[in-house]
Amino acid sequence: MQGSSRAAAAASRDAFTGALAAGADRSRLAGELLAVVAVLDGNATLRRAVADASREGADKAALAERLFGGKVSAEALAVLKGVFGQRWSSERDLSDTIESYAVESVIASAEEGDRADTVEDQLFRFERIVAADAGLRAALTDESVPADKRSALVDSLLTGKVADETLLLVRQAVTAPRGRRFDHTIGHFLDIASTRRDQQTATVTSAVPLSDEERDRLAAGLSSIYGGKVHVNTVVDPRVLGGVKVEIGDELIDGTVIRKLDGARRAMGA
Template structure:
């Protein structure tokens, strides 16, 4: 996000955190925020009215309350009014923030029940399964497959095997990708999960499986480099250059060229 949207997103996040610290139920908040996001995405004139930076913030907040106050709970209504009352540099930034808060509400629910690590791992595994199966990927990404059919397929794949938050987020990703590729949606969800745990997630692609000691050394090197806890998500690909490739957020690290992690690479590859 750029300009005023950064401050708007921070203020929205603070209001969300306060709602969760109060009496707001994470699951209810998530469902209602997803619904509000869909309404805003589907109505261009409403989106413009709520995100117009030239309009008074109180007026925009009042509009949001009048539209959604009777359709959602008090906590959601107050939060949406706060989001709408901010000064957004772009309409998409506002709706992206609403979606982000909805995802975070589900993740907070998982955190409260001790499942957030499991949910993050299951989302990652689901994304890798879809990526490795072209037919499944095409079905879940196709505009010719109705949303209910996609969601039903996700439930068939995950229900009874995954945490309820995992199933719901995977359903949301295929139902309402909001113009993004499925893998990009899943990456966004995973980043939010990692942030929720105040950890970084490193996608580690290796030519051969890592031994436990090698994983520990790589994790230690990354934690020293980034200054915070790191979770490794390991994928095997025999074609990877240099034997290892590490991606942390948007930063891609090739083990053969990145000098600052050369020592860690030697530990991992044994050379």
């Protein structure tokens, strides 16, 4: 985001946090905001109107009232007025911000049920499954297939097997990618979750699955190193042979056997 959009996002956030503090139904708020994003994405004239930097903020907030008053909850309307009333650098920045508030509402709903860690784990694992299966990836991401059929496929795969919040976010990523690849969309949703929960995320690759105790111990160790909560996602890859590889932010800590063997081979060839 450019400067004015960053300022707009910061200013509009008060309306969003106020809606959550007022006791908004998180799931309903998420659904309403995502529906508005779909409306904006499908109507270029409306997008231009709400993002028009030459219009007064009060005028654009009033537009939100005219368009959505009585059609969404009072909390959702307050968020939309807060977003529409700001000065945005681009139309996309405005709609992206509404989408981010919707995703954060889903994570807030999971937090209420103490499921936020579970939702993050499930999103990460499903994205890895899709990445490893070209046929499944094609079936989920082929936009020539009607969105309702792709949604039905998601439901058939995940209903009853994951948290409701996970299902909602995967369904959203599949049916409304908004020009992004599936893995990028899920990664974006996970970044929103990490920001909301004030944590960093580490991806740990090992030759065999880590036990819950090992994972907790690793998370605690990383938290002490990086000075804050660290959520650990795990990947099993027999090719590493042993040890673990940890990716966190832009850093890579590679303690795998294959890395050490590669180093030995290079040394012998030097």
